[in-house]
Amino acid sequence: MSEESAQRKWLAIGGALVVALVGYIAWSAIHKPANSVDLPNGTFWVCKKCDNHFGMSEKALNEFQAKHYGEPLPCPKCGSTELIRSIRCEKCGEYYPMNRRGPDLKCPKCGTPAVPQAKS
Numbered sequence: 056m057s058e059e060s061a062q063r064k065w066l067a068i069g070g071a072l073v074v075a076l077v078g079y080i081a082w083s084a085i086h087k088p089a090n091s092v093d094l095p096n097g098t099f100w101v102c103k104k105c106d107n108h109f110g111m112s113e114k115a116l117n118e119f120q121a122k123h124y125g126e127p128l129p130c131p132k133c134g135s136t137e138l139i140r141s142i143r144c145e146k147c148g149e150y151y152p153m154n155r156r157g158p159d160l161k162c163p164k165c166g167t168p169a170v171p172q173a174k175s
Contacts, residue, residue, distance in 0.1 A: 096110070098111050098113060099140070099141040099150055100140060101141045101150050101152070102135055103135070103139060104135035104137055105135065107132040108150040109131060139152050139153075140153045144165060144169075146167040147164050147167070149164040149165070
């Protein structure tokens with residue numbers, strides 16, 4: 056292999072890496088995750104009327120709030136707006152109200168300490 060062909064080979068590899076890096080940066084700038092670092096699992100809710108337990112991504116919640124400014128979030132099952140912002144236990148999956156904070160906040164079912172969540 057001549058020195059000139061070796062240079063071309065490395066130049067082609069370097070060019071491909073630059074193109075791949077630029078493509079990744081562009082994709083990262085365009086693609087936004089559905090949840091933030093503060094709410095990696097999204098938000099959780101319990102309906103007071105029908106006891107429906109459901110989760111919603113932060114992106115979906117923000118889209119709802121943008122389209123329905125000032126309106127309360129409705130239950131997807133019964134349409135009631137009487138919802139309780141909740142925490143979902145990482146261990147057993149139990150939903151419980153996010154009505155207090157601190158290190159003593161534990162799942163009422165299994166006693167697992169709550170993972171801190173941003174309040175929205």
